Amino acid sequence: MSTARSRMAGKACLVTGAASGIGRATVEALVREGGAVVAMDWNEPRLINLKEELGNQGLKISIVSGDVSRVSDVKRAILTATEPAGRLDVLVANAGIIPLSGISESTPEEWEKVMAIDGKGMFLCCKYAIEEMRKSGGGAIVCTSSVSGVAGQRNQAVYGPAKFVASGLTKHLAVECAGEGIRVNAVAPGTIMTERVQELRDSPGGDDYIASMVSAHPIGRLGEPREVAAAIAFLASDEASFITGVVLPVDGGYLAQ
Structure with missing residues (x-):
C-alpha cells in the first residue's frame, strides 16, 4: 500500500477554486504527497501568493488564472495540467461561491451567478477532464459538494440547489465512467473555517451564526480546510480504487442526526 507521502507521486492533478479555503488546503496536501499540481482560480493575486508560499517551502x-464557467478557461487549465506527462490523473472540482440567503432575499441574478460557477463550472471541469482521462485509460475526480447538497437547510435557497448539482453529477458520472477506469466521488463538508466563514465575524449577527453552526455539529466545533483536503486526497488516491459514486460527509456528524 502506498504511503501518505508518496500516494500522489507521478500523478498530474488539477485543483479548481485553489486560491483559498478547501481548494488551497487540497493543493498543499496533493503537492506534499508528490502530485504535479496545477492550481486554478479567478483570483490571480492569491494564486501567486500560494505559489510563492509553497515555493519558499521547496514545493x-x-x-492558471481563470473562470470555471468559461469553456476556454477550463480547457486551458486542463491543457496546462495535461502537458507535462501527457495525461490528467486527478481533477478536484472545487470552485464555488457561497451566498447565504433565503428565497425571499435571493435574486434571479444571484441564482444565475451561482449556477454558472457551482453548477455549470463543475460540469465543464468534469466533462473536459473525462475527455482527457479517457485517452490515458482512467483517472479520479473529486467534486466538492456540501451537506447542503445532501439535506435541506435554511438560508440556502441558491447555494444548496447548486450543491445538489455536485452530488447528482458525481453519482451519474460515476456510473457512466466506471467501465473506463474513471472514478468520480465527492466530499460533502459541513461548516468549515474557511476565509469566507471567518469573514462572517465582521458581519451583523456573524458571531451568533457561527455559534449556531458550532452547536449544529455533534463533534462540537467547525471543521478545518485541511481535514476536508485529507478526505479529498484519499478519494483521489489509489487507496480508494474500489470507491466510486460516493458523496462522503466531512461534517463532524451533522448529517448523522
Whole structure:
C-alpha cells in the first residue's frame, strides 16, 4: 500500500477554486504527497501568493488564472495540467461561491451567478477532464459538494440547489465512467473555517451564526480546510480504487442526526 507521502507521486492533478479555503488546503496536501499540481482560480493575486508560499517551502506548483464557467478557461487549465506527462490523473472540482440567503432575499441574478460557477463550472471541469482521462485509460475526480447538497437547510435557497448539482453529477458520472477506469466521488463538508466563514465575524449577527453552526455539529466545533483536503486526497488516491459514486460527509456528524 502506498504511503501518505508518496500516494500522489507521478500523478498530474488539477485543483479548481485553489486560491483559498478547501481548494488551497487540497493543493498543499496533493503537492506534499508528490502530485504535479496545477492550481486554478479567478483570483490571480492569491494564486501567486500560494505559489510563492509553497515555493519558499521547496514545493512547486503551476497556476492558471481563470473562470470555471468559461469553456476556454477550463480547457486551458486542463491543457496546462495535461502537458507535462501527457495525461490528467486527478481533477478536484472545487470552485464555488457561497451566498447565504433565503428565497425571499435571493435574486434571479444571484441564482444565475451561482449556477454558472457551482453548477455549470463543475460540469465543464468534469466533462473536459473525462475527455482527457479517457485517452490515458482512467483517472479520479473529486467534486466538492456540501451537506447542503445532501439535506435541506435554511438560508440556502441558491447555494444548496447548486450543491445538489455536485452530488447528482458525481453519482451519474460515476456510473457512466466506471467501465473506463474513471472514478468520480465527492466530499460533502459541513461548516468549515474557511476565509469566507471567518469573514462572517465582521458581519451583523456573524458571531451568533457561527455559534449556531458550532452547536449544529455533534463533534462540537467547525471543521478545518485541511481535514476536508485529507478526505479529498484519499478519494483521489489509489487507496480508494474500489470507491466510486460516493458523496462522503466531512461534517463532524451533522448529517448523522
